[in-house]
Amino acid sequence: PSAAARLAAPLDRRQPRLSRSPPRRNPAGGRLASARKPGEQKHSKEPTSLQCMHLAVVACGDRLEETLIMLKSAVLFSNRRLCFHIFAEDSLKPEFEKKLKEWPSSYTKKFEYNIYPITFSVGNAQEWKKLFKPCAAQRLFLPVILKDVDSLLYVDTDVLFLRPIDDIWHILTEFNSTQLAAMAPEHEIPKIGWYSRFARHPYYGTTGVNSGVMLMNLTRIRSTQFKNNMIPSGLTWEEMLYPLYQKYKNYITWGDQDLLNIIFYFNPECLYVFPCQWNYRPDHCMYGSNCKGAEEEGVSILHGNRGVYHDDKQPTFKALYEVIRDFPFEDNLFQSLYYPLQSKFLDTVHTLCGRIPQVFLKQIEKTMKKVYENRVIVYLGANHRY
Template sequence: MRRYIRALLLCTVFAVFSGLFVYSKLVYSDVPVGGNGPKRGFSPPRVPGGRRGAADKTGPQSQHWYNRYIMRQRGQAEAGGGGVQSRPDPAMHLAVVACGDRLEETLTMIKSAVLFSIKHIYLHIFAEDQLHASFMEALESWPGFICSKFNYTVYSISFPSENAAEWKKLFKPCASQRLFLPLILKDVESVVYVDSDILFLQPVDRLWEFLSQFNSSQLAAMAPEHEEPRIAWYNRFARHPFYGRTGINSGVMLMNMTRMRSFFFKNDMTSVGLRWEELLMPLLQKYKLNITWGDQDLLNIIFSHNPECLFEFPCRWNYRPDHCIYGSNCASAEEDGIYILHGNRGVYHDRKQPAFRAVYEAIRKYSFGADPVTSLLEPLEEELIKTTYTYCGKTHPLFTKKLAHSLADVNRKAPSGR
């Protein structure tokens, strides 16, 4: 009997000390040593439904690189109260990346998007930290009837930490940020990504409508890189796989990011499909010595192996100098005019393609609230007439055909008493 009592006492003492040990571990594990405890990153805004001027203070516990970035949002409440305004349609999401000297160019792109939009737009602006204050100051200076058409968030540039420098320098500064949008904007279902040198000549809404035309396998939409194979780049010079006959151009890209996050992409590196987040780095490591156009080349490689995932829209949605410098070769623009102008190769800022520069300058100089016909369209038409000595200038009616309709709609919807 004494042996049983001793055994019971020993077990009791052991249980008490074990409990004290576990308790002490729990207590001290919650105390950061020297103030260097875990830091919580911000999560992307849960939109639509987010408020202007209220950054989401709750972040995910995961310490992945794509949770570590800074967000800054509009610093004023919604007109008419701080609550969420009820809208019949969810907001469209428009993303852009701006680094270096692209501030004014990006603001001009946003200006063209907001000016013609029908539905509310949520802007996702990824920019170097030194540009954040300038973006916010400029956007907040726009008149109230324009600000009521959009919300925005400004994000810091964010790449995987182990290869951040390599990603940032790929092709253009920060351009490859677009590849990581599905991983950063985790609460956003779909987004229109555009380069900073894009100008909308009709509402973003019309591009957004392509989402409803996707079949069950399509998860992204882009335009072909070229219409004419004899003067196209990819089929003549590329040293890597590319999509279709002439490749795709990623300057205007519509993404169903929910599908992109869940899809297993076929590839030439493994026998099994890889998720988007698993695919990017191995792809860069394999092809980095063979690519010329950076992230656009990587997208061409991805969709060359997964062509069923891509929806192609016509070249009028991504009209570039290549479509006119050797003569007109964009049939859809010849029929209906240019819907989106893409001034790549820096043509907005030099004299090589004055027709493109004229459109950019007309939109940049336009003052919100001024008569869009007399203050934008008519001065632009006068400038375009002066460019007819160039091949692109000879096609100048294409530059204003759709724009004239869009500006007429702006005039009809213009609020009184601005």
């Protein structure tokens, strides 16, 4: 049948029995993959402590400040060196460069960055650019564009790190031999989840997954043949994207996130699902607390979707954003970040999310304690030498 006929095939939530071609060896792998398949490249001989943790973000329109605050939270709390991959509209590039140069050297030495234009390697660029939010579909093309990067963490601009990126980066080592990406569920309770009630397309699991925080082993993504319901054989990631969009574009609501859900519906063995504290959103507390992992361990990564950093609907989320935004880089974390946060939280106790401040504070407390202990050890060690 023609390509048009294949794309016009009726939607079917049943998983087809398709053959999977053996993965091709990809010579463009990078340094950081873990739990590799046979034939994948080995780790660099560079010491683990010096290896770069790759963080990607896509910024368009008015997302400059949000993106900078997200990057600031990453640098404040992380231990190992970071490599930022910032995809931005041309007009934002000089603004990013200007603002990042203003950061003190004690922090700029902890990361390097590259700024890339918004580009889509297949299909209609204007269609991709307008899919859901401006430029959000760019994340689908990261495996194609960043050919020399082995693994990375992608986050939306409205994300804040409340603990070292090192900790979520470690999840890469927990992948089994078929897993190549990791995301959190879209919702914890199927009966009030969006996908389980309204989706008109296939989606992963019982509630779908949220793509605002996504770990990717790019080497594996580039070398895998993905099952699909368009042709009997597998397709590479790049081959699959545009036909998949054409098939489902009239049935998707959340753009690129819906496409990722469709991909992993047909390839569930490729996805690692991490718990909700790694992608904590207002939905986890505005209907009552429903993220057990955050209750036990605290929020690890905060995702302030729905614009909650910029309105008064969720003052707890807004308080965290403003305190990190206003924190002077070289000040004391306890005095200039933790205490202002506690003070702001007192004004949010009347809200559902504000009733559980310990959920938001627990990981920050642990991180600051480690920073303090490390400085004391360094100080005592220096004194001991003399």
